[in-house]
Amino acid sequence: MAVDTKKCVGCADCVVACQTENNVPHGFCRDWIVENVKGTYPSLDMKFQSERCNQCENAPCVRCCPTGASHIVEGGIVLVTHDDCIGCGACVEACPYDARYIHPQGYVDKCTFCIQRVDKGQNPACVDVCPTYCLHFGDLDDPNSDVSKALKNRSWYVLAPEAGTEPQLYYLR
Amino acid sequence: MKEELMVSGKHIAEIYPVLHLWHWEISLYLFLGGLAGGILFFAAYFFIIGKEKEMSTTVKWATFIAPLALMIGLSSLLYDLHHKLYFWRLFTTVRFTSPMSWGAWTLLIIFPLSIIWVASFMKDMFPNWNWKWKYLNQFESFVIKYRLPFAWILMFLSIILAVYTGILLSAFNARPLWNVSILGPLFLVSGFSTGLATSMWLSKNDAERRILSRIDIFFILTELFLIIHLFMGFMAGTAVKLEAFRLFMGGSFTISFWIFVVLLGLIFPVTLEILELNGYHVPKWVPPLLILFGGLMFRFVMVDAGQITRFLY
Structure with missing residues (x-):
């Protein structure tokens, strides 16, 4: 997934869509907006970033999971099998992006890129509702996918590349 | 002017603005795990070198504490899940990349082993002891017969337990x-030192206490040496390490770490132990109590402070 920080207005529609689609319990979120303001008044620079699980290729949450509940499925999405999860919190501690939380029912929960929709060929809920079309989704191995095209034409960055996690959530600048 | 304001919409109480998911249960367990590892290591060690008679508290009596500590520790781990x-x-699985996985397997083996170790000495400690069940008596004689290889296994596993x-x-x-390789050896040394302190506290034999005290002095000095190394590493580190460093140098963990862990938990007891070895009278419960207190504080400080530090982006 790629997030266009030049188009994002921070409306949090993606957050609401995610909570509705995935029945995220009250007080938790799988995606969120970070607002960053730099400079001295009146010359201020504001940037919005829609953040979520980075679906890392070298995922520390998967590495440290003692039961194998956290795993990477074909296509690169990192998932948690609820019935294998003991709720020890190791993956929550291991995530440099703090993208995981403990669901009130005890297991660990996180962004799944709405795998239930992706399996049907649809986009994740956040992508489909974004009013500014700032979220690009697709298969990075397919050069014609929306995300590949977005990354080809723009300069981008990822969050905390120094963590060595090889994050797969790109931010267009 | 280089001002920057960041507002995040991530309103999850345990995670934002600082992660605070692991609480006292984990700190207590890390302390008790190291303590049990220390007790079992020295029990097995002194048995292997044939000092069972001279070091009877370390080899026999003090090992009562190990399964007890593991039981409390495991309960608190379970409570935390x-x-x-x-x-x-x-x-149902072994995952070598996850320390929690092989740690859990180690515990699954060492916990019953520690009970068997204590049980095999019951008749030594209580002459009238009777297992009342034929199979238990047979099993006891089996363990007693193979106590030496048993001690080697116990010694090996206790190192893994404390390092883990x-x-x-x-x-x-x-x-x-947390992400420093020296943390394993540091927890090992600290765990062994708390184990020694426990045996020292329980021992009524002056000669035994002097031997334990000498070893303990070595462990505490090693621990201080490793702590200095830890902080030299942070000081020479990247931005995130420097942030960790600042938590202990003027930050919110300065007093709890330097006063309670280093001064009261390490420097003060080691000074008392050295004085005691040189003939000064020191109440025998004071150094062990301080060492145990310091060890517990150390785990609380590390678990709490570690969760505050994070990547900056």
Whole structure:
């Protein structure tokens, strides 16, 4: 997934869509907006970033999971099998992006890129509702996918590349 | 002017603005795991070198504490799990990349072994002891016969147990304070020192206490040496390590670490132990109590402070 920080207005529609689609319990979120303001008044620079699980290729949450509940499925999405999860919190501690939380029912929960929709060929809920079309989704191995095209034409960055996690959530600048 | 304001919409109480998911249960367990590892290591060690008679408290009596400590520690770990009824999933797989996985397997073996170790000495400690059941008596004679290889296994596993309490934390790359390779040896040395302190406290034999005290002095000095190394590493580190460093140098953990852990938990007791060895009278419970207190504080400080540190982006 790629997030266009030049188009994002921070409306949090993606957050609401995610909570509705995935029945995220009250007080938790799988995606969120970070607002960053730099400079001295009146010359201020504001940037919005829609953040979520980075679906890392070298995922520390998967590495440290003692039961194998956290795993990477074909296509690169990192998932948690609820019935294998003991709720020890190791993956929550291991995530440099703090993208995981403990669901009130005890297991660990996180962004799944709405795998239930992706399996049907649809986009994740956040992508489909974004009013500014700032979220690009697709298969990075397919050069014609929306995300590949977005990354080809723009300069981008990822969050905390120094963590060595090889994050797969790109931010267009 | 280089001002920057960041507002995040991530309103999850345990995670934002600082992660605070692991509480006293983990700190207590890390302390008790190291303590049990220390007690069992020295029990097995002195048995192997044939000092069973001279060091009877270390080899026999003090090992009562080990299964007890493990039991309390394991209970607090279980209490900390959020999906408690699924805890058995730990034992359906072995995952070498996860210290928690091989730590759980180590515990599964060392916990019953520690009980068997104590049980095999019951008749030594209580002459009238009777197992009342034929199979238990047979099993006891089996253990007594093979006590030496048993002690070697116990010694090996106790090192893994004590090191694991540190490696558990150091495996988390996302928490810069923990992600240092020296944490394993540091927790090992600290755990062994608390184990020695326990045996020392329980021992009524002056000669035994002097031997334990000498070893303990070596361990505490090593621990101080490793702590200095730890902080030299942070000082020469990247931005995230420097942030960890600042938590202890003027930050919110300055007093709890330098006063309670280093001064009261290490420097003060080691000074008392040296004085005691040189003939000064020191109440025998004071150095062990301080060492145990320092060890416990150390785990609380590391678990709490580590969760505050994170990657900056």
